[in-house]
Amino acid sequence: xxxxxxxxxxxxxxxxxxxxxxxxxxxxxxxxxxxxxxxxxxxxxxxxxxxxxxxxxxxxxxxxxxxxxxxxxxxxxxxxxxxxxxxxxxxxxxxxxxxxxxxxxxxxxxxxxxxxxxxxxxxxxxxxxxxxxxxxxxxxxxxxxxxxxxxxxxxxxxxxxxxxxxxxxxxxxxxxxxxxxxx
Amino acid sequence: xxxxxxxxxxxxxxxxxxxxxxxxxxxxxxxxxxxxxxxxxxxxxxxxxxxxxxxxxxxxxxxxxxxxxxxxxxxxxxxxxxxxxxxxxxxxxxxxxxxxxxxxxxxxxxxxxxxxxxxxxxxxxxxxxxxxxxxxxxxxxxxxxxxxxxxxxxxx
Numbered sequence: 019x020x021x022x023x024x025x026x027x028x029x030x031x032x033x034x035x036x037x038x039x040x041x042x043x044x045x046x047x048x049x050x051x052x053x054x055x056x057x058x059x060x061x062x063x064x065x066x067x068x069x070x071x072x073x074x075x076x077x078x079x080x081x082x083x084x085x086x087x088x089x090x091x092x093x094x095x096x097x098x099x100x101x102x103x104x105x106x107x108x109x110x111x112x113x114x115x116x117x118x119x120x121x122x123x124x125x126x127x128x129x130x131x132x133x134x135x136x137x138x139x140x141x142x143x144x145x146x147x148x149x150x151x152x153x154x155x156x157x158x159x160x161x162x163x164x165x166x167x168x169x170x171x172x173x174x175x176x177x178x179x180x181x182x183x184x185x186x187x188x189x190x191x192x193x194x195x196x197x198x199x200x201x
Numbered sequence: 202x203x204x205x206x207x208x209x210x211x212x213x214x215x216x217x218x219x220x221x222x223x224x225x226x227x228x229x230x231x232x233x234x235x236x237x238x239x240x241x242x243x244x245x246x247x248x249x250x251x252x253x254x255x256x257x258x259x260x261x262x263x264x265x266x267x268x269x270x271x272x273x274x275x276x277x278x279x280x281x282x283x284x285x286x287x288x289x290x291x292x293x294x295x296x297x298x299x300x301x302x303x304x305x306x307x308x309x310x311x312x313x314x315x316x317x318x319x320x321x322x323x324x325x326x327x328x329x330x331x332x333x334x335x336x337x338x339x340x341x342x343x344x345x346x347x348x349x350x351x352x353x354x355x356x357x
Binding site for chain 1: 248
């Protein structure tokens, strides 16, 4: 099972691009370069109002990036397991193998992601698995409308922590798989 | 509120006080003429419920905002608290890390060379406030005077 991190790297790079774009826009207000705001939603806005808008947008985008990183990680993990499970097709008789495989593929989509995370306890240390579950809790909180009455036990998980934790999780799986091949 | 959480909040506020004091000392060392204002702030987190802390706002003598430090939370993944350093154009996060090794360790370190490189690269974590460098290969260096002044440029 070889998982790559290109897909999360791309999401994270997009986050950094937007973060700096917000910074540049905020600077255009503090330097009073109002010509840059022509025919945009910032036209005729005062610096204070625009800054508040941009700050809010930055926070929202940060949460959406956590959501996108986790969703993408989850998809790749399920796909990786799905490919591994296709070995079931080799069961004889083939017709039975194919049906078992079809059922298994559908079932993998229903597995709880927290259980999938634990599936990798042979390769990924408890610290990283624990962090992944905390990110999952935060991700669920965002995805379910950020209920202020039901805060996650860990709040303000940023894109950097999410990116690093996912990358580390994948690194540890790949490291383990490589060591099995070498043995 | 549970005693354990009260102790955490007290410790977080002590660490924030020390951070504010340190930053003001750095500004004085660099002969920055500034005014400061500390004000109360209520944060709410799931383990504790609402609790009191305080923010720091620093202004130039012309009353132009230089930066603010706003507490964000105590229960943070991989850290013992986080504050935001805010300026006119953006924010940077500072987290409190306890002494110890890097937070991410591969299960097996294959060679002494790898061990040295990894330790050198990740650093042996020194207790205190660290800057979360959001760049892809960015780490979490200990907040020093040089880093602080570089961050002021980034957020303004």
